[in-house]
Structure formats: C-alpha cells, structure tokens
Amino acid sequence: MTVKNAWYENDSRFIPGHWQPAVLLDLALSRGLDSHRLLRGSGLFHEDILAGQAKLSPQQFLCLIDNSQRLLAADDSSFLFGQRLLPGHYGAASHALQQAGNLQQALDILRQQRALLSPLLSPRVLLDEQQVHIYWLDSCGACEQQRFLLEAGMTALVGMSRWLSGERLPWRCSFSHAQPRYVEQYWVHLGENVQFGAPLDVISLPREYLHKPWPGASLTAGKVVQQHSRAQLDELGFDASLLDRLYSHLLGNIRQAPQLDSVAAAFGMSASTLKRKLQKHGTHFQEQLDLARKHVAIYLYQVQGYSNDEVAAYLQFHDATNFRRSFKRWTGLAPSALRRLWQAS
Template sequence: MGYAWGKHGVQQCFPQLTEVVEIEQAMNDENVNQIYGHFVPCSHLAILVTFAEQCGIEMAPLLRKHGLSVESVSTPGARIAAAQYAQLLLDVDSLTDDAGFWFRFGQQLDFTAYDVLGQVMLSCDTLRQAMHLLAKYYQLISCGSELVCVETDGSLSIHIYRQGDIEARASFIRSELLVSVIFNGILVALPDRGEKLRFEFDYRQPEYASLYYQYLNRNCVFSAPQSKIILPAEYLACPGLYPNPVMLKILVKQCDQLLDQLLGHRSISAQVRTQIAAIPGHYPTAISVAQKIGLSPRTLSRRLKAQGTTFQLLMNEVKTQRAVNYLQTTDLSIEEVATMVGFSDAANFRRAFVSWTGMLPSVYRSAQG
C-alpha cells in the first residue's frame, strides 16, 4: 500500500495541482494553509464507510446526518472538522456490538490515510527519520493526541499522549486507530513482521486482547504508565518505502508552514500545557517551556496571567489529569502513580491529590469500580 510518486502521487494530496513545482507556489496560498491547519483528512472515513458497511452498518444515513455523503468523504484531499470526525466515530460505535470493531478497522489503515503527512512518511530515507517527522507534525492531523519521539539506549519509542478526557470512549477509539496506523505504516519497511516491536498501552487489557496478540505480536503490555511503541535499534536504519529527498524537502516545508499557522491559532496556555505534558514522568520548568515557545519567562508569566492562569496551575492540571487516568485505567500502585506524576514521595502525592480532587487516590480508584 502507498502512493505512487510523480504527478499522480502529488495529486492525491493536492488534486488541483499538476506539477510538483506548483506545490511550492501553493504554500503561500492562505486558503490552502487555513484548510490544512484546522481540519483532518477524510481518508479514514472513506475506508471506514467500506468497512462498516461490510459489517452491516448502513453509513449513508449517518453521513447525511452530518451533512456528508459517501462521495464527499471519498474525494481525494477532502477534510473534515476534527470535532465532527470524533462525533462520527462515536455515532458508528453506537451501532456496533462488536467490542473489537475499531481494532479490526485499524488493520485497514496505514500512512496513506495521513494525507500530506503520509506522503512525508513514505518519502523518508529511513524509518528513524519517518518516526521523528511523524511525532513532529502529527498535531496537524491529530484529533486529541500528541506524539513524542524518544531515543534511548539505541531504541526509539513513540510515546502517545491522549489529551482531554482520556477515559472517554472517543479517546480510546482514536488511540487504537493510531497504534494500528503506525504499526501498519512501519511494517512494510521491516524485514520481518515486526516481531521485535514492543507495545505498551495505558489502559487495561480489553476482552478482545487476543486480537492484539494475533495482529501485533506477543510483546503487548497493558496497564502501562504510558502508551508507546518501541522500535529496536536494528529497525531504525530500514529504508523508507519510497525514498524521495526532493519530494520530502517540499513536503516538510509545507508541513512547517502549516504547523506555524496552527500554533499561531493556539493560545499560550494551550502551548504551555502541551509542553508540560510532552514526556510523561518528566516535567519541565517554566524557564525551559518559555524557551521552547520563544518567550522570556517574564513574558510567559504575564501572558498566562492575562488568560487567567499560571504555569503552576497548568502543571497541576496536567498532573491531575494524568493521575486520574492512571488510577482509572491501569493497575499501577499508588507509589508508581506518584512517581509518574512527578512525586518522589507517595505521601506528598496523596496530599496533592486530595487538594486537586477532594479525595485520597485510593478512595478515588475504589469509587471508579
């Protein structure tokens, strides 16, 4: 699976263009940038329509409810508002009794469903380069997740951080789909079936876990502190599917401009929250965050105050959300949860959790059943 490069490949993402050189001209088109900065590709939906109907779900009426049609979501380059996409997933979810529906659907997806970012992935020289660029630009198409690429001891890990209410059904669905897309995308570049990949999930083992072990591999761990995919060193130098340095340079420039515009529309508090949450278990200082978003610490403090918040309040929000997630969806001990949210002492964590939620972490966990 993958795009064919040349004129046809370009038109998959830019159907209005007929020459590669025109992509660079289109980068200055404000309308194109706005469209790509605020919506996500319909590619997933087009594949979902076919898969859902094979499973007995009639999709045409559901699409009409959202002002869409099979033809509109199947148009190359079509995009949809992120919130509408999330609601469509929930609407489909309400029509199936198959608990493993989304995991099986994810097996139909790969990088080609990622639009411009998909072409970036397929144009890379190596798998290492593809993973770093995926993490860097993923927020262009994200509906509620952040990716962080970390290399340690020769291996590379893609950390998946789910934003918002991660206990919500939509968050879980998107997480399963994201893991499937990444797995399918890198699988074609590997000399084996990814037997040495390791998968960790920040939720309890589902009733259909056998599908995970069958499709991914036996190296699956549930109730982990953080969802991530770990690639061993020997995989990182594997060549890309369609290495194309010229195309990659053009597409990376496009993604850089789209990312700049997207971040320009995000509030300072949202940018700070993203930086704080970037690497679970590691919490940056206000000074380091200010440097990353191009502000002085004093200016950062002033702008956050103007938005009715502070760096410490945002830090507490991230830690509260993360602690609640660990208590709800994993079997980590209170001591382990304390460590993951930045406390060296469980007693201090308990006091902080009470101040955040009004109850002890053990009581909160028991109340969740």
C-alpha cells in the same frame, strides 16, 4: 515564558472529511452500515464528504467514531481502522511518510505533522540507551473513545513500519487499561508482546531499528514533499492542539511547580478562560499537571535511575510520603511496584 504558537481546539473545523474520517466511514460502510446512521449527530452528510470540501472538528470526528463503535459492535474495528491510517492519503504529509528513509525520519514526520496525520492522538518520542519509546496523548478530549484511538494509533504505527521497512519489527506495546476480553485482537494486529495495566500507553522498540535504511525511499522526493508538507501546516496556521501546547508548557516548567494563573497568563488568557477551555475538552488543570508530573516521574525512575526522594524533590514535593501517595494515584502503582513491573517485562 509566553506560548506564542497557535493551536486548535476540539471545535476547530480543519480535518478534511475525505481524510481520516473517510477511512473509518468506508470501513463501516463495507460492513453494511447506513451512512446516515453513522453520521447522525455530526452535522454532516455523506454527500458533504464525497464532495471533498467538508471540514470536521475533532468533536465531529469523535462523534463519527462513537457512532461507528456502537453500530459496528465488533472487537476488531479499531485495529482495522488503524491498519488503514498510515501513511494514508492526506496530501504531502502522507507522501513524506512514504518516502521516509528510516524509522527515525518517519517518527519525526509523524510528530511534526501530527495535526495532519494524527489530529486526535498526539505521538511523543522518547529515547533511552536501549529503546525508542512512543507514548500517546489525548489531543482533544477523546474520553470514551480514547481506547479506540490508542488501539488504532499503535496498529497504524506497527503496520506502517512493517510495510515501509519490509520486515516485522519487534514492537512491545503497553496499555494502561486492564486486559480486555478481546485480547486476541491485540495479538493478531500488534504481536504477542503486549502488556496491560501499565503506567502509561507506550510502544517501544530497540534503538538499532531507528536508523536501519528502508527500501524504496527516495531522498530527493522526500525532501521535496517534506517542504510541501510544511507548507500545508503553514496554511493551516497551527501544528498542535491546545492540550498538546499545554502539556509541552507544563513539561518545560515542571520544576517551577506551575500554577493555573501563571500558565493561563503564558497562554494570553485569564485563569477562568483556561479553565473553561479545559472543561470543554473534558479535563481540568490539575489533571493535566498530574499527567505531566507522572510522565516526568516515570522518566526519572526508568531512564535516570532516580530514587524516590530525588524524584519527589525534582517535582517540588517537599514530603516524599505525599509524593508516593500522588504517584500511586497517577499510575495505580507504588514506585516499588513499578520497578518490579519493569524487571518482569
């Protein structure tokens, strides 16, 4: 299967500087920081962003995030940034979010418009019988900034849903990293139902909230601005990053045990070119394949109720022992420990 859609990479300059980057810049400036120090190494000046014409690459945005974290040195920076992110002021895509009639529509818009609304962190939606789960993927090689983006992304979703629904929704947040010393910031901004050391970064909610009507939404205005937001994406020329496209391709072909050469061919490039592009994003093919396998394995365990042998066979592991060893490397947990973790949550 050939991947036909275009994508952006971490050096693609397409993020308007007066959108998400300006949100972080204004937060830092409000705390007395100097704009030149904040933008150092990004190749930009504050005047470029104020002019409304500057376009940042993900690399430049990540440089701004790194500078802000280091200079602010405050535990609440990511959460305050997240509170300001959604719906945001990002043209028609933000207007579409503001007119969403319920959480399902908002999640659909956020997923479809992720290049505009969440260019560094890609939200993925998964449903089981009781819950809706949104898990988060690194779109551009965030590396050290990944935790900052996760904290901000989950805070943005919690804050937006509370504002548009008119109520505090009972979100449950799980993070793969260990509990940090500033855990009170999680409780303040995300609620007390927060778990650390989880197998993946995910935020969950009972399914009954998906279709509960949100007050203030306009059906007519919503349809019009969604058309305009799709036109925004058409003008942009892509709606996802290279890592997003690769993840989707690996998921769709996971039972065929994807290999570097065949995947590179599907992307219309040589294996060496794909390796070089992934290295530019701070990752490699095996890491991306293991990520897709991990997510499929967790889904099969948690949602489908598969046994170890069934999951191993599904993922083309011929040795169940080797699969269990790989699963522990992916998640830090043995399958049996994962089940105990779910039962305790």
